Amino acid sequence: MPGAQEQGGPERPGARGQRLTVVWRNVVLMGLLHAGAVYALVLVPRAQPLTLLWAYFCFLVTALGVTAGAHRLWSHRSYKAKLPLRIFLAAANSMAFQNDIFEWARDHRAHHKYSETDADPHNARRGFFFSHIGWLLVRKHPDVIEKGKKLDVADLLADPVVQFQRKYYKISVLLMCFVVPTLVPWYIWGESLWNSYFLAAILRYAIALHGTWLVNSVAHMYGNRPYDKHISPRQNPLVALGAIGEGFHNYHHTFPFDYSASELGLNFNPTTWFIDFMCLLGLATDRKRATKPMIEARKAKTGDGSA
Structure with a gap:
C-alpha cells in the first residue's frame, strides 16, 4: 500500500521530462480503499455511537504512530522514548500502515535533506496530486533511491523495536490496521462485523492517510512563511487539525529538531501534548x-513578516 513502489507498468512523461512508471497494483488497491471509504459513509447512521467513538480513537492512535512515532521520534530524534513507549508507538505505526518505521523515517530524512528536488520522495514541485498521493502510484525517482542509500540510518538499524516491526511488518499491519479495529466493536458491544470493518478499519485508515498526505501537499503550497520565506513549506492550521499538530510546516522545516514541530502557545498540537504527557509519566x-x-x-532574518 502507501509507499510500496516495486512493480512496474506503462510509462508516461513526468516532471522535467522524466518518464513515470505507474505501479498499477497500487493504483488498484488505492482505488478499492477509497471506494470502500466512500461506501463506509453510508454506514455511519446505522452504526452504534460506541463504534464511531472507537473509530475515532483508532484514528488518534494511528495518527500518533506517525506523528509522535515515525516522525518526531524516529525520523528527527527530537526526544527520547523508553521501551514501553517505543513498543506502543511501533504498534500504532503498524495501525497507520504507511510503510514500516525504517522506510518511513529514511524517506522522511531524504525529504528534509533534499526537499523539493528529485531526491525528495514527494517533491511538491511536481504538483499537488503527485505530492499528495501520486508519488505512491509510481516508481520512485532514481535520485530518491540513490541518495536515500547515502543517508545515516545507523540509529534505526540499532533500534530493536524498529527492526522487530520491520521483520514482522505484514502480520503487524494485518492485526493492528484491520483485525483489532474490526473485532473490538463486534466482540465487546455487539456491532456487526460489516460496520466495524468498514468504519473502524477502512474509513479510519483512509482518513488517516489523507491527514498525513495533506502535510506533503497542502502544507507545502498554501499558507504563510513567518520563519523562512525562501523555502516552500507553509504554516497551515487547517492541516494541523487533520494531522494532529503537523501543519506548522514552515516552522518544522526551519527547526526540524524541535520536538513540538511548532511554537508553543495557542497552536493546536495534540502530538506535543501526548509527548509532554509521556514525559510526565517518565516514558519520554x-x-x-x-x-x-x-x-x-530567524523570523527577523528570513521570515516573510507574517505573524
Whole structure:
C-alpha cells in the first residue's frame, strides 16, 4: 500500500521530462480503499455511537504512530522514548500502515535533506496530486533511491523495536490496521462485523492517510512563511487539525529538531501534548526545543513578516 513502489507498468512523461512508471497494483488497491471509504459513509447512521467513538480513537492512535512515532521520534530524534513507549508507538505505526518505521523515517530524512528536488520522495514541485498521493502510484525517482542509500540510518538499524516491526511488518499491519479495529466493536458491544470493518478499519485508515498526505501537499503550497520565506513549506492550521499538530510546516522545516514541530502557545498540537504527557509519566525524556531568541532571530532574518 502507501509507499510500496516495486512493480512496474506503462510509462508516461513526468516532471522535467522524466518518464513515470505507474505501479498499477497500487493504483488498484488505492482505488478499492477509497471506494470502500466512500461506501463506509453510508454506514455511519446505522452504526452504534460506541463504534464511531472507537473509530475515532483508532484514528488518534494511528495518527500518533506517525506523528509522535515515525516522525518526531524516529525520523528527527527530537526526544527520547523508553521501551514501553517505543513498543506502543511501533504498534500504532503498524495501525497507520504507511510503510514500516525504517522506510518511513529514511524517506522522511531524504525529504528534509533534499526537499523539493528529485531526491525528495514527494517533491511538491511536481504538483499537488503527485505530492499528495501520486508519488505512491509510481516508481520512485532514481535520485530518491540513490541518495536515500547515502543517508545515516545507523540509529534505526540499532533500534530493536524498529527492526522487530520491520521483520514482522505484514502480520503487524494485518492485526493492528484491520483485525483489532474490526473485532473490538463486534466482540465487546455487539456491532456487526460489516460496520466495524468498514468504519473502524477502512474509513479510519483512509482518513488517516489523507491527514498525513495533506502535510506533503497542502502544507507545502498554501499558507504563510513567518520563519523562512525562501523555502516552500507553509504554516497551515487547517492541516494541523487533520494531522494532529503537523501543519506548522514552515516552522518544522526551519527547526526540524524541535520536538513540538511548532511554537508553543495557542497552536493546536495534540502530538506535543501526548509527548509532554509521556514525559510526565517518565516514558519520554530529552525533548529538544528551539529557544525563543533563536526563533525571533530567524523570523527577523528570513521570515516573510507574517505573524
